[in-house]
Amino acid sequence: MITMGIQRLARLLRRLPALPGAKEPELLIGAVLCGVAVLAALFGPMLLGGDPAAQDLFHVLQPPSWSHPCGTDAFGRDILLRLVYGLRLTIMEIAVSLVVAAGVGVPVGLCAGMAPAWLDSAIMTVSDVVFAFPGLILALLVVSLMGPGLFHALLAIAAFSIPVYIRLARNLTVSLRHSVWVEALQVLGASRARILFLHILPNAATPLLVQATLSSGTVVLSAASLSFLGLGAQPPLPEWGTMMSDGRNALGAAFWPCLFPGLAIAAAVIGLNCLGDGLRDRFDSSSRR
């Protein structure tokens, strides 16, 4: 429903060409939401002050008020403060997952694109097998083998994102390797690695960047899901999924411990998806409406 609302807003903005950024409303919405999030993560803790893990058991489940705009949780902790610190965690989650997934997937995909047919076929078959496995189930499997914890959860999320990058990087390489300039480089005696990483990779960077932005929303959702199940971030880390998990025990008596982390997750995912869509629209002429 929120996504539909955002789409309606985007359509409305498109009809107002006088506004700055109205030609690319999704990019505008995404950039604003992500920009606000980054600013809040950078300066929020300084502005709000306090320790996100500090408990006050004599003031638990206080409803939203001026002193606690998002209320307090079941341990008397300020929910707004924890959301802001949770934002830092979320950014870290995105960074770690993307670095691991792209760090493994992109080189493998690039190599597959330039490799002999049999090796390309073997890499893509393995990649397709992993890709066909439901992502969250795969993550659950990895975490149950490695043990619960945020780092393990992020590795698990990265694991199911790797095939996406392999496939994308491989397809981009295949499409570029018969270009005139690549053939010219080969004639000039450039090594395969040089061609791949210094020439093909920069030309494939934009689609990969768009993919990374689009994947970020999935990372946020997956990390929150694993934490909600107790397999990701462990107490007292203010991870949004953990906060929702804590809050659900009071659902029916206090809505705010669940509501605000839920809204934060929704806003983050919408912002990242809008940003990804906007970037795709800007750089990919075939997807422009």
Next chain:
Amino acid sequence: MLRFTAGLVCVALLAPFAARAADDAPLTVMLSEPPRTMDPADQNATETASVLEPFYETLLKRDAQGTIQPGLATSWRPSADRLVWTFSIRPGVRFHDGAPCDAAAVTRSLQRLIDRKVALAGASVYRAVIASVRQDGEAVVVILARPYADFLSLVTLVQSAIVSPIAVEGGELSHRADGTGPFRFVSWRAGENVFATRNRGYWGVAPAIAAIDWRWSPEPSVLNMALQTGDADVVIPLAPVFGRVYAPGQSAAALATVKRQRSAALFWLALNTRLKPLDDARVRRALSLAIDRRALVTGLLDGFGAPACHALTPDVPDALPCGAGEDRARIDMARALLKEAGQEKGFSVSVVVQEPEEPIAEALQAMWRPLGVVLSIRRQEAGVWVQSAFAPPEEKAREETGMALTSWSAPYVSDLQLRPLYTTGNSAPHGANLGFYNNAEIDRMIDAAAQDNQPASRHETLLAIQSTLDRDAPIVPLFTRDTLYGVRNGISGIWAATEGSIRVVDARRAQAQ
């Protein structure tokens, strides 16, 4: 007018049937966890006791006021030295399978209870106390290995319930209840429900309700929702946070009522006395001193409980109450003790905890932070938790399990609050001494208190035991939690026992009254 009169007559004629229909609907009771077995002697879980109580009966029983009443025994008498107890068995009682529940059957049931080869999980105290059981005509004679002041309390516990010899011989008792109670077992669908119907051949007052449908969910909010939607007629335990939802004037108060029962359920933390640095009593005491028990009761229980500072719970007359300031955190004293133990920089330790108790661990995590103690919480599903908490010392050392958070409920009987948790012979994996506490003096004093029939000297011994345990701190008592349970309006006759189990056999719906 004629139609109106005819209508009235119809209503009058159909009313009893309508009332019957209301009571024919099963009473749905929702618990926080499934039963672990249908064998009453092979378990120690409060929720399991709730499910088993309608199926089984004991020689004696406690009423809602805690007074001992006749059960399957109509009378009883001790010998002069209180070592031999003779119970006259109620005539004409039959098990659900039709077999007679006579002195022979009772004798066999009690003999099975103390049989070391069978080694039932809930029978360790019986094996320690009872030497032998024999039939004497229509009576059963129980011979104790040593005097035991609380013996009559032992035969009121569900673990001592009389089970059918046919079910025992068939090896079915773990999954099919077979006793003499007012309800008979119908089915147990794993992960779903246990269903019981009225025992038409019951010797006592027939239950008003026709059937009981036991269901469960570990989610506190699901229990609350089930009560509000009518999916459950009774839920237990209701999380303290929901107490305020049913306060007078709130909309939910029109649907259900929340009741409170003072409980002997002690929540405690077993410390692994064989793992460094918890092998040092000063470290264990420091951890205990850093806990703000009043904050735990206020914040986590919404006031529905009481701080626990010593080993015995308040329902035992010999229990030491919390002294002035004892229920608040004493960080400076804790720091001094840690410094004395060479742990002033703090340390890391892990606790295994079941999901419902995780908030307690999270609160402790924050309370110990000023000491530099980093508590890592390992939340586990019930079955996995049992394996971790009851693991032998070597396994706990390998997994670096420093603590186990759990609760224990054994009202009225000081020996049952002490022996299973503190004596050397009850060290895990065989008993609930989860931290492997080993103190010969404590073992001796617990034995002495159990055998002492003189209240004054027994009181002195129990005080000495509590002081010694305070000093050694093998366990950190946290609080006793009152039992909160919700009952849909219009249903009466439900009550909770002091140990926290729910009693539903006398339930009736308002329309039937």
